[in-house]
Amino acid sequence: MTTPIAAPTSTSATAHRLWARTRGLLLALAVLAAAGIALAALHSNSQHGSLDPRSADRYGSRAVAQLLKAQGVSTRVVTTLDEATVATGPDTTLLITVPDLLTGAQQRQLRAATIDSGGRTVLIAPGSPSLGILAPGVRAESPVSVKPRDPDCAQPAATRAGRADTGGIRYAAPDESSDGCYPADGLPTLLRTAPRGQGQGDTVLLGAPDILLNHRLDKEGNASLALQLLGTRPHVVWYLPSLGDVSATDGGQRSFFDLIPSGWRWAALQLALAAVLAAIWRARRLGPLVTEQLPVAIRASEATEGRARLYRKANARDRAAATLRSAARSRLAPLVGVTASAAHSPEVLVPAVSARLPAAGRDPLSLLFGPTPADDAALVRLADELDALEREVRTS
Secondary structure, three states: OOOOOOOOOOOOOOHHHHHHHHHHHHHHHHHHHHHHHHHHHHHHHHHOOOOOOOOOOOOOOHHHHHHHHHOOOEEEEEOOHHHHHHOOOOOEEEEEOOHHHOOHHHHHHHHHHHOOOOOEEEEEOOOHHHHHHHOOOOEEEEEEEEEEEOOOOOOHHHHHHOOEEEEEEEEEOOOOOEEEEEEEOOEEEEEEEOOOOOOOOEEEEEOOOHHHOHHHOOOOOHHHHHHHHHOOOOEEEEEOOOOOOHHHHOOOOOOOHHHOOOOHHHHHHHHHHHHHHHHHHHHOOOOOOOOOOOOOOOOHHHHHHHHHHHHHHOOOHHHHHHHHHHHHHHHHHHHOOOOHHHOOOHHHHHHHHHOOOOOOOOOHHHHHHOOOOOOHHHHHHHHHHHHHHHHHHHHO
């Protein structure tokens, strides 16, 4: 005897139904993946290898490194403080790409290593966080836009280079041992300081990195100025500060954000975008309430019991009592000659009801407008007393 195969019902899961249920989620995931890829691509293409002499993209500095190599100047990239300090010397130019990224301890260590080294230190766009240690006495002023400017100084490197794309942070020096070039609003955007009595070394502050970038190197005198600033010694040590450098932890005290992987900001952004898309996907199903005819007839007693169970589950004795009292007031009003608009006014309804009750009867004010019952038993007593009150009024 063979067992008959059951026909699929209206609730059976079919491929079409599964696709209809999951296509919204799949679309949200696809949009999220596309947005993540786009953000990653934009981030990597716009700033990847910024000021890196190994990078050939727009914001890299490989062109400068190649020109220096053609002039016989070697370029070495370092990413840790120990490598940078060991490499300092009279025949070395130390270029620090992001001095403000260094911690106070790193800045002090660098200053101690370079102050008597006899070499040159080039700081790219240093601001207040680093000037106090790496260039004492120099003050950073409000930045200006980068555009071609004349040197307007006697510094040989600047006069030979001529006009160059300079700007960014402006600097104010307190003594005559500093000479500034390419001024903007009276303050230089290129400053060279050479403290007296400390070997033959000097420090160059460059307000903006544009003359070192690949896509700006062929403009104006940018290439000439870059070569003359970096080519005074046979070796260039190109320091790219890194958050992974152990010296950045200041003696091993690492913060919470130091322990998080470097891409946590982009991951958090993607999660936030996913949450927004999920909210939109779910919210699109919500709309205004629509009244519909019930598919089947439900007895009034069942509806009343169901609503009572909901009130009990929510412990909403106040709502239940208010509903009972409101219904009782609406039924009593026409019995005592009170209009429907005044049925819920105690000043009108209570005297009319009291006039239909015996002298020692119930208190209609506490029954119809009293406080919330303290427990379920009190709520049941209130319902019984309201029914008794209505019977008394009807039979009076």
